[in-house]
Amino acid sequence: MQFGVFTVGDVTPDPTTGREPSEGERIRSMVTIAQKAEEVGLDVFATGEHHNPPFVPSSPTTLLGYIAATTSTLQLSTSTTLITTNDPVKIAEDYAMLQHLADGRVDLMMGRGNTGPVYPWFGQDIRQGIPLAIENYALLRRLWDSEVVDWEGQFRTPLQGFTSTPRPLDGVAPFVWHGSIRSPEIAEQAAYYGDGFFSNHIFWPASHTAKMVDFYRRRFEHYGHGSADQAIVGLGGQVFMRRRSQDAVAEFRPYFDHAPVYGGGPSLEEFSTQTPLTVGSLQEVIDRTLGFREYVGDYQRQLFLMDHAGLPLKTVLEQLDLLGEEVVPVLRREFAALKPAHVPDAPTHSSLVAARAEAAGGVELASA
Known part of the structure; x- marks a missing residue:
């Protein structure tokens, strides 16, 4: 099981002091948080993608590329890559x-x-959100899986004899999770491709998350x-902890x-009861x-979410x-201890490369 943190990159004033970090401070703090995540033994750091204030992570690959150069074991991910408004190429x-x-x-x-x-x-x-997500992702898979692509769709100009560069490392594309709070079409898409399904799980009740994950699992099968x-499932969560709950x-x-x-919405106590937000002791x-x-069953x-709502960096690092x-x-x-042996771990590049080699070996044996 992989454990990690994700950031939405909001620039929010600290309500206890009124101090608001600059955009530069906030960007640097996300780098520090990722480095701290590796230091304390977490597996994953993920960033959102936003193009409007008060958020700063408009270029996830720039941020993750910098973090990659300053870490050695941390899995780098996004908590949103906008498949609808980014060009799949x-x-x-x-x-x-x-x-x-x-x-x-x-x-x-x-x-x-x-x-x-x-x-x-x-x-x-925006009225084409779901069709855009489906078509753009289909093209993205083609671009990664095929060296030369001829393609024509509804939402972008055709491609003729196109090769995206560089090719995926070792010929194996990055593993993809499909994140959705409320759209069964996205869970269906994840299941169709055999990709992961990530339920954000931070604003909705457990009963809703359970239904979405169950639908994805049934369609995966x-x-x-x-x-x-x-099926490969991920969950978001929100926590704030101290040694004493109060x-x-x-x-x-x-x-x-x-x-x-x-x-302006439910109280902290109401929100904690109705959603997975946990504010309390470590236990x-x-x-x-x-x-x-x-x-949701066994998940990977x-x-x-640790660094939001104006929490100062010092506090976030203590939380980490x-x-x-x-x-x-x-x-x-x-x-x-609870996970059955037949339930897989979260895919990594090395496990995907090994799986491809095993499948290729099986094909060779079958044709011999």
Whole structure:
């Protein structure tokens, strides 16, 4: 099981001091957080993609490329790559380039984002969101899987004899997760290709997440990629912890109350009951996270949102110390003890290369 953190890269004033970091500070803090994640033994750092204030990560490959140069084991990912408004040709080339620079420590998550105006900013129509996601991803797969591509679709100019460069590292494309909160069409797409499905899992109740994951698992099996419990699932999560639960609640409350995505809605206590947000002691975080398995089954990746709502970098780094050194070791042990042997681990570049070699060997034996 992989554990890590994801960032949305918001620039939000600290409600307890009124101080707002500059864009440069926020960008550098995300680099520091990724480096800290590796230092404390986490597996993954993922960044969102946004093109509007108050968010700064408009160029995920630039950020991840820099982080790749300053880390050695960390898996680098996105928590959203906008498949609807990015040209698939550019995605294919950018992430293949990142693969080479990071020695394969790269995967990515396709998504449509949560900002409607982004569509016209990049010359697209939000009413075509789902068709764009489906067509653009089909082209992206072709670009990675075929050296020479002839292609014609609805949303971009045709390609004739086109080769994207560089080619994927070792001839194996980055593993893809499809992220969705509410769209069964995206879960269907993930299942069709045998890709991973990532449920953001931070704003919706457990019952909704359970339905989406179950649908994906059933369709994964339908398309012949394995049994439903072998489907590749990831979850998002939100935590804030201190050694005493009451200290965590008292410290996090002003951030919750004033954050743009929370403020003015349910109380901290109501939101924590209705969603997977966990604010409390280390043991409460452990117990709540282990409970996710009860309604989604065995899954492969757990990412936590830690650096949002104006939390100062010092506090985020303290949270990462607790997460990596005291919480995740327990979660690793407990999840590993529960996972059946036939349920796969999260794909990595090395495991995908090995699987391709094994499949090629089987074909050679069959034809001998």
